[in-house]
Amino acid sequence: MTWFWSNLDLLWDRTLDHLILSVPPILLSFLIAVPLGWLANRYRAGRGVILTASGLLYAIPSLPLFFVIPAIVGTSLRSPLNLVIALTIYGVALMVRVVADGLASVDKDVRQSAVAVGYSGWSIFWQVELPLAGPVLLAGLRVVAVSTVSLATVGAVIGAQSLGSLFTDGFQRGIQAEIIAGIVLTVALALLLDGALVLLGRVLLPWTRLAATDRRAVRVARIAEASA
């Protein structure tokens, strides 16, 4: 514990580093997965190819990826950008299927009725399909967020400063407290981001919170209607 208290600055810095490495891949993988998932859902022929190809991305081992990315993108071998790109690839791998499934989960009758009252093609996507897929997208994004925070620790191996640096440093110097602090803070950060997404969901998807109170509300409404 003494190590912990005397190194608060280090821990805070590594946590911030970790956050800065994790958030862009989470956002990027969402932004990239939405059009891909849309394509997979829209065109039946492309569905298998897109879903399989994006799913296979997750099978790429991370260490070779760190050497391949600089060769393709032209970044330096020790650039943190390599890690951001790698984490984005893994996020996309998880998220594309989620987007495709989320869009497919939108009630066909609701979609039909949106067409019938005069929504045009794009306004159906933005104003009807995407928000209604929201709960599924949120669930997927929570998995991506937690997995990205956990995977980002690997960055320490290629020199990207993160909470993972606490493991490598702790191992090398035999400081057990540092290793434990790294693990605890990684889990805490993952929980924090997860909680932030849940809050965001409450703000952006207010109708989903009704599920629990629905039955009671409908019963009250029925009674009110019957007595009217």
Add this chain to the structure above:
Amino acid sequence: MIEFRSVSKQFPDGTLAVDDFSLTLPSRQTTVLVGSSGSGKTTLLRMINRMVDPSSGTIEIDGADIAQLEPVPLRRGIGYVMQDSGLLPHRTVIDNVATVPLLRGVPRKKARAEALTLLDTVGLDQTLADRYPSQLSGGQQQRVGVARGLAVNPNILLMDEPFGAVDPIVRAELQQELIRLQSELGKTVVFVTHDIEEAFLLGDQVVILRDGGRIAQVGAPAEILANPADDFVASFVGADRGKRALHLERRGDSDLLLDSEGRLAGVLVEPRQTAHSPDPQAPR
């Protein structure tokens, strides 16, 4: 006025849903398309707002061929009410009603104010405005659906089995409500149902359909009931049986009306002036 001219619809899988259908739907009246499933009634309805395009033939609204009109603006000018209300589950009641005006670019404040008035029109309490559809009963949802259909003040209102999914008591209530609304608003209503009672109750013109959208008979309810065109119509409307086939029997001083099973249906009385009783056959 809506005019179907030799309209046919063959779906890609080969099903001939509608075969050479011609009909004039008069303005400001309710036309009910009634038939069992497979009669093409919903396909016919959806052709009017170009949800379905005919394979051949033309449809005209007030003399304009709708094939020449852009589908999206056309739909925004026609009210549409469907079974299970078709409301957007992620929008509040008020936003659902204001949907189409907002799509047409009406300012938000104005659209919401008008939507609140429409809740009154369809008999909904304004306190429900901020609820989500899942918080309403089936009957309330249908009323919201009707309010949404009326929101752009359309000349034409398409109703696809709108009361099919609610229980009989609420259905009867909604039917009376529609009759009241129609007497106030005078829309050109096209109503699809498989329920002949509902068709006779609501329709100025009732169209009885066989398979493939072939017309078995068109007419006012009284005409169809009095002179069914053939056995199919007679059996469909039940003119030959039950409470539709009444006969007179003299018992003592009074004339009794009995149905085909011999059950008492009523007594024959002298017609008298009834100023306020609703008459389902009165012109609306």
